[in-house]
Amino acid sequence: MILALIPSLFAYREMSTVRKRLKPVEIASDLTNVFIEVRRQEKNFLLLKDQDSLQQLRKQIGMLKGNIDDIEADIIGEIGSENYTALRQAIIEYERIVQQLADNFVLQHASLNELTRLGRDIEPQLSGDDLRTFLVLRRDEKNLIIYRDANAIERFRNVFTSLRSVNSPELTRYAAAAEKLYLLYYAEKSHDAEMRKYAADIQAFAESVLQGEREDIDNLLTTSMYLLLVSLITILATGIIINTRLARSIVRPIRVLEKFTQRVATGDFSDPPVIEGSNEIAALSTALNQMASRLKDTVHSLELAIRNLHDKQGQLVEAEKLASLGRIAAGVAHEINNPLAIINEKAGLMQDILQLSEDFPHKAKFLEQIDGIFNSINRCRTITHRLLGFARRVEVTIEPFELNEAIHETVTFLQNDIASKLVRIDLNLSGDLPEIRSDKIQMEQVFLNLIKNAVDAVAEGGIISISTSRSDDRFVLVSISDNGPGIPEEMIPHIFEPFFTTKERGKGTGLGLFVSHAILKKLGGKIQVQSEPGRGTTFLIDIPVRILPDKEASP
Amino acid sequence: MSQARILIVDDEKEFAAALAERLCLRGYDATAMFSPEDAPALAKEIQPDVILLDLKLPGVSGIEMLMTMREFVPGVEIILLTGHMDLAQRIQGMRLDAFDYIMKPIQIADLIEKIEKAGRIRDRKE
Numbered sequence: 001m002i003l004a005l006i007p008s009l010f011a012y013r014e015m016s017t018v019r020k021r022l023k024p025v026e027i028a029s030d031l032t033n034v035f036i037e038v039r040r041q042e043k044n045f046l047l048l049k050d051q052d053s054l055q056q057l058r059k060q061i062g063m064l065k066g067n068i069d070d071i072e073a074d075i076i077g078e079i080g081s082e083n084y085t086a087l088r089q090a091i092i093e094y095e096r097i098v099q100q101l102a103d104n105f106v107l108q109h110a111s112l113n114e115l116t117r118l119g120r121d122i123e124p125q126l127s128g129d130d131l132r133t134f135l136v137l138r139r140d141e142k143n144l145i146i147y148r149d150a151n152a153i154e155r156f157r158n159v160f161t162s163l164r165s166v167n168s169p170e171l172t173r174y175a176a177a178a179e180k181l182y183l184l185y186y187a188e189k190s191h192d193a194e195m196r197k198y199a200a201d202i203q204a205f206a207e208s209v210l211q212g213e214r215e216d217i218d219n220l221l222t223t224s225m226y227l228l229l230v231s232l233i234t235i236l237a238t239g240i241i242i243n244t245r246l247a248r249s250i251v252r253p254i255r256v257l258e259k260f261t262q263r264v265a266t267g268d269f270s271d272p273p274v275i276e277g278s279n280e281i282a283a284l285s286t287a288l289n290q291m292a293s294r295l296k297d298t299v300h301s302l303e304l305a306i307r308n309l310h311d312k313q314g315q316l317v318e319a320e321k322l323a324s325l326g327r328i329a330a331g332v333a334h335e336i337n338n339p340l341a342i343i344n345e346k347a348g349l350m351q352d353i354l355q356l357s358e359d360f361p362h363k364a365k366f367l368e369q370i371d372g373i374f375n376s377i378n379r380c381r382t383i384t385h386r387l388l389g390f391a392r393r394v395e396v397t398i399e400p401f402e403l404n405e406a407i408h409e410t411v412t413f414l415q416n417d418i419a420s421k422l423v424r425i426d427l428n429l430s431g432d433l434p435e436i437r438s439d440k441i442q443m444e445q446v447f448l449n450l451i452k453n454a455v456d457a458v459a460e461g462g463i464i465s466i467s468t469s470r471s472d473d474r475f476v477l478v479s480i481s482d483n484g485p486g487i488p489e490e491m492i493p494h495i496f497e498p499f500f501t502t503k504e505r506g507k508g509t510g511l512g513l514f515v516s517h518a519i520l521k522k523l524g525g526k527i528q529v530q531s532e533p534g535r536g537t538t539f540l541i542d543i544p545v546r547i548l549p550d551k552e553a554s555p
Numbered sequence: 556m557s558q559a560r561i562l563i564v565d566d567e568k569e570f571a572a573a574l575a576e577r578l579c580l581r582g583y584d585a586t587a588m589f590s591p592e593d594a595p596a597l598a599k600e601i602q603p604d605v606i607l608l609d610l611k612l613p614g615v616s617g618i619e620m621l622m623t624m625r626e627f628v629p630g631v632e633i634i635l636l637t638g639h640m641d642l643a644q645r646i647q648g649m650r651l652d653a654f655d656y657i658m659k660p661i662q663i664a665d666l667i668e669k670i671e672k673a674g675r676i677r678d679r680k681e
Contacts, residue, residue, distance in 0.1 A: 337659055337660070338567055338570070338659065340659070340660050341567070341570050341659035341660040341661065342567065342569045342570045342573070343660070344659075344660035344661065345569075345570050345573035345574045345577065345660075345661070346569070346573050348573070348577055348663050349573045349576050349577050349580075352576075352577050352580045352581075353580070356580065377660055380660075381660050385658060
């Protein structure tokens with residue numbers, strides 16, 4: 001803006017100069033007008049040749065001089081002091097010639113009167129040829145007065161020569177008067193030319209003064225115009241700059257914020273815009289960022305809550321499924337159990353009777369068959385007792401114990417299986433575990449099931465890694481990994497279901513993981529599986545340091 | 556105490572009969588009773604040393620039956636038989652001074668051991 005002010009100030013200065021210069025222009029214009037008036041009076045004077053018009057002319061010349069005096073400085077400025085002196089001189093010369101002409105006119109008048117009077121006087125004195133010649137002379141006199149040229153005087157002189165014989169002093173004076181008039185005419189003519197010359201000079205000066213002033217003003221106006229143009233351009237440029245800056249400081253940040261809000265609307269909270277400064281937009285940006293941040297937190301916790309809900313729902317569905325399966329299994333076990341008991345007793349009675357009987361053919365064969373029945377009954381008993389016992393109603397006996405010790409005991413218990421299969425057990429037990437308060441026997445049952453499964457899963461010389469660690473204040477983590485074939489992905493959802501087994505028929509009941517899951521659930525723990533076919537399987541068991549009451553499992 | 560009188564109360568006739576026979580073969584005086592309604596009267600009549608009582612009898616709660624038996628046969632030792640041992644019932648049974656429990660299908664050796672033990676305790680009481 002200040003940039004735009006500078007040329008404007010210059011323009012203002014130029015304009016005020018123009019205003020100041022307008023006065024000399026006016027005067028210069030007056031000068032021309034006065035001079036035109038001088039020339040008009042001059043014409044009148046030359047035409048009328050009287051004192052009146054002379055006075056008028058003089059008056060105009062005086063005014064001209066006065067005007068010139070008024071703008072002396074300006075004129076000097078325009079045309080230089082030398083020309084100014086020349087102008088003054090021209091006016092003086094002009095005035096002088098006017099005076100000479102005035103004198104000339106007086107003398108002409110006198111000479112003309114004398115000529116006319118002498119002519120009238122001489123005429124009666126002559127007669128005959130002289131008179132006729134004289135009348136010719138008078139005619140030439142008239143021609144001289146009219147034409148005022150050299151021919152006229154020449155003819156007059158020729159005619160006068162032929163009158164030389166007439167001896168008359170009056171005639172001589174008459175001729176002298178004609179000669180004088182002619183001289184006066186001649187002088188007038190030369191004065192006239194001279195006067196015109198000076199007049200032309202003065203007019204040229206006056207016009208040049210006016211022209212100069214006009215040009216100056218023109219220049220000033222042009223300069224002002226340019227300055228104004230520069231101002232305009234500067235203002236425009238300033239405007240553009242201000243607009244740009246405004247755009248930068250207002251529009252652009254708002255656009256940035258707008259884009260950010262659009263991104264936020266699609267759930268993208270990344271790169272919140274940072275708008276520096278202390279203006280409203282910066283405050284708006286801060287507020288928006290705070291809002292977005294809070295929104296992001298809210299969205300995040302909502303997503304987390306939804307995910308937790310999904311997980312919980314999945315877990316609930318899973319737990320409900322397992323519970324239903326457990327109930328069905330227990331019901332089936334119960335219904336099977338009574339007929340099984342009958343078979344057991346009948347077979348037992350048969351055995352008793354056979355043993356009391358004397359030998360008879362095939363007695364040994366019969367006893368062998370009964371043993372076979374007992375074996376099957378025992379298998380069934382194992383299944384039904386485990387189902388009825390673990391799935392529904394085994395008491396929880398809480399006692400303090402060392403988790404690592406329980407694992408050691410379990411591994412020792414399985415030593416025969418481990419040794420016969422040349423399995424390597426890597427124990428990586430943390431020394432920083434709190435004492436556990438839970439059901440040790442049932443917990444050992446879980447470890448037994450899982451380690452037994454791992455031993456069964458690995459090939460000869462396989463490796464089983466067992467590690468314990470502290471998760472937090474409330475839980476310890478037991479990890480049991482094997483490098484067996486792993487569990488096919490499609491089987492993983494079913495491994496905790498009862499009677500689900502991948503072992504050969506008769507080798508597994510399909511209850512180990514089901515029971516382990518049920519025990520852990522009852523004891524407030526959790527079991528998870530990670531398996532990669534071809535690489536092995538890992539069971540992760542979360543065990544609460546203090547048993548958490550499981551409402552569902554309570555009697 | 557090889558002549559201990561044993562009363563088996565179980566509505567599962569085949570089971571009870573076979574078991575009674577087996578016990579008899581082992582020298583016990585075992586009687587099987589299949590009807591819960593008649594069981595108390597029979598128990599009163601024969602005054603068994605040990606009663607094998609199924610807790611799941613039709614129409615009558617095992618616990619009620621246990622209390623009736625105690626009333627009718629003072630000093631009798633009762634071994635609870637069950638294929639479906641509810642924790643609550645087991646606890647209640649033990650509170651009511653049942654001697655022990657055994658789960659079906661029975662391992663005959665276990666049962667004999669419990670019966671012998673119960674008989675010894677009963678002898679001591681007398």
